[in-house]
Amino acid sequence: MLIRLFLTVLCWALSAGVAFAQLEIEIIGGGANQIPIGVYPFANESALSTIVSSIVAADLQRSGRFKMLETGNPTPLPSDANQINFADWRARSADAVAIGGVSTVSDGRYEIWFRLFDVTKQAQLAGVAFTAAPSQLRATAHRIADAIYEKLTGDRGVFSTRIAYVVKQGKRFELQVADADGFGPIAVLISNEPVLSPVWSPDGTRIAYVSLQNKKPVIYVQRLDANRQMTLANFRGSNSAPAWAPDGRQLAVVLTREGGSQLYLIGADGSNVRRLSHSDGIDTEPTFTPDGQTIYFTSDRGGSPQIYRMPAAGGDAQRITFEGSYNVSPRISPDGKTLVYVARNDDGQFHVTAMDLESRQTQVLTSTTLDESPSFAPNGKLIMYATELNGRGTLAAVSTDGRVKQRLTLPVADVREPAWGPFPN
Numbered sequence: 451m452l453i454r455l456f457l458t459v460l461c462w463a464l465s466a467g468v469a470f471a472q473l474e475i476e477i478i479g480g481g482a483n484q485i486p487i488g489v490y491p492f493a494n495e496s497a498l499s500t501i502v503s504s505i506v507a508a509d510l511q512r513s514g515r516f517k518m519l520e521t522g523n524p525t526p527l528p529s530d531a532n533q534i535n536f537a538d539w540r541a542r543s544a545d546a547v548a549i550g551g552v553s554t555v556s557d558g559r560y561e562i563w564f565r566l567f568d569v570t571k572q573a574q575l576a577g578v579a580f581t582a583a584p585s586q587l588r589a590t591a592h593r594i595a596d597a598i599y600e601k602l603t604g605d606r607g608v609f610s611t612r613i614a615y616v617v618k619q620g621k622r623f624e625l626q627v628a629d630a631d632g633f634g635p636i637a638v639l640i641s642n643e644p645v646l647s648p649v650w651s652p653d654g655t656r657i658a659y660v661s662l663q664n665k666k667p668v669i670y671v672q673r674l675d676a677n678r679q680m681t682l683a684n685f686r687g688s689n690s691a692p693a694w695a696p697d698g699r700q701l702a703v704v705l706t707r708e709g710g711s712q713l714y715l716i717g718a719d720g721s722n723v724r725r726l727s728h729s730d731g732i733d734t735e736p737t738f739t740p741d742g743q744t745i746y747f748t749s750d751r752g753g754s755p756q757i758y759r760m761p762a763a764g765g766d767a768q769r770i771t772f773e774g775s776y777n778v779s780p781r782i783s784p785d786g787k788t789l790v791y792v793a794r795n796d797d798g799q800f801h802v803t804a805m806d807l808e809s810r811q812t813q814v815l816t817s818t819t820l821d822e823s824p825s826f827a828p829n830g831k832l833i834m835y836a837t838e839l840n841g842r843g844t845l846a847a848v849s850t851d852g853r854v855k856q857r858l859t860l861p862v863a864d865v866r867e868p869a870w871g872p873f874p875n
Contacts, residue, residue: 471860473615473632473845477512479855484517485602486544492562493527493551498587502562503550505591506598509609509631513599513831514854519544527551531567531574539569546575546602550594559583564594566601576601588633608827610874613834614638614648614657615845616867617860625659627674630827630870632858638672639679647691650871651698651718657869658682658692658701669703671718682720693736693745694718695762702726702736702745702762713747715762726764738762739782746770746780746789757791771805773812779823784830788850792821792835802835804850815852825870834858836866 489507510516519542528534528549539547550564563579576597582590589610596607611630616623625639625648639645643662650657651671658671667690669683683689687706694701698718705714705723711734713727727733731751738745746759749767754775760767771777776794783790786807793803793812799819805812818837825834827847832854834847839857843864847856859865 471863472635473628473858473860473865475512475632476857476859477514477855478857479848479853480514482851482853485515485546486517486519486542487598487602488519488521488539488544488547490521490547490549491523491527492549492564493529495550495552498552498560499584500587500591502552502587502591502594505588505631506548506550506564506595509592509595509607510598512631512856513607513609514849514856515599515603521547531565531572534567536567536569536572544569546598548598555581560587562587562590562594564597566598588629592629592631605831606829606873608829608832608870608873611828612654612871614650614869614871615865616645616648618843618864625657625672627657627871638674638677646867648867648869649692649694650869651694652696652872653698654872654874658694660690660692680720682718683716683723685723691735693738695738696740696742702738702747704734704736713745724764726762727760727767729767733758735779737780737782740784740786746782748778748780757789777803781824781826781833783826783850784828788830790815790824790826790833790850792824802833802848804852813852815848815850816846816855818846821846823867825868827870828873832856832870834868834870836868 489503492503495502511518548566553561555561559581561581565577566575568575580590592609595609599607612627614627623641623645624637625645626635626637628635641663646660648657648659655675656671656673660667667688669689669692671680671682683703685705685707691704692701700715700717703714703716704711711732713733713736715724729751731749733749735748736745744759745762748755749758755778757771757777757780758767758769774793777791779792781790789805789807792800794800800821801814802816802821802824803814820838821835823836832847837846843866845858845868
């Protein structure tokens with residue numbers, strides 16, 4: 451594991467730099483039983499700098515849960531149910547259709563509304579109006595897409611969430627934060643040394659990460675709302691692999707201050723450091739269960755890297771993975787039912803793999819071969835991870851059933867270490 455980390459850092463150090471750019475998302479696999487839906491252009495949105503309806507449609511399409519149907523551009527655009535030709539939509543096997551509109555209100559803001567209709571019943575399913583400044587048009591579109599997604603699937607949408615990832619640009623590393631669709635990347639940290647293992651706080655206001663800016667691994671916490679960095683753990687030796695507890699009050703970390711890599715708890719302010727694991731092996735990559743009662747982690751205490759779990763308060767560890775000789779990077783789904791990790795197969799390929807924790811049945815989710823750093827979307831339906839394409843680090847996403855697949859790339863750039871943020875407050 452340590453050799454692999456070193457090789458990853460070395461490859462980044464040798465990679466070429468790029469100009470600042472946003473992630474490009476490509477859909478390379480769709481889900482089964484997609485919901486056929488049409489999203490009409492919104493009335494009066496053509497004068498806006500951002501076309502709200504196109505963002506809504508792109509969000510739904512990208513999720514893999516919807517089959518987008520052409521609406522054309524009728525005149526006038528429908529603004530009520532009696533202006534929708536439901537018979538035509540039924541003939542096209544549509545399940546739902548969305549309409550909307552934009553109007554100007556005071557002080558330069560806009561009112562943006564939408565209505566979602568069941569085609570068969572010709573009944574309204576949802577409808578909301580938002581007031582937004584010009585800078586909030588994309589965010590409003592994501593909120594509309596979230597509302598449609600939730601109404602038609604029963605699951606909460608993640609289009610309004612954010613992602614973090616690390617990009618090597620020129621001679622510097624950037625910790626970037628962007629919308630879930632890759633739009634609007636912001637560099638919240640720029641360093642001439644590697645940045646690793648970003649992880650969001652439960653409230654989405656902070657990111658913990660590891661930086662080698664002091665020529666050794668040190669854990670920092672970056673406040674996004676105040677653009678302020680705090681040193682969390684800078685003990686003798688290595689400080690790595692931070693993981694927030696669900697209450698945001700403490701983190702699990704990996705320290706070598708007492709000799710080998712072991713698990714510790716530390717307060718979010720850097721206080722109350724307490725050792726959790728006491729093994730003769732390397733214990734690393736901790737992650738909490740949603741209830742905060744259990745920590746899953748990687749350890750080679752049995753002779754090869756495998757997934758274990760232990761009480762978050764400390765105690766005996768139980769081995770979870772037995773198939774294969776290399777299983778690392780555990781992550782638990784938001785409902786606590788699925789363990790995702792990276793497994794190496796007999797051909798030396800690394801795949802994102804899912805385990806049903808009740809049945810212990812496993813499924814390989816990816817066809818990429820050098821996968822690492824899985825991260826669940828907050829609704830548990832997608833997993834973002836890092837992999838390689840044409841010798842370059844890139845991001846990808848896969849659904850928990852393996853059907854929906856996305857690729858997120860930066861032109862001529864290495865991008866790794868993804869972390870999917872929580873639902874917005």
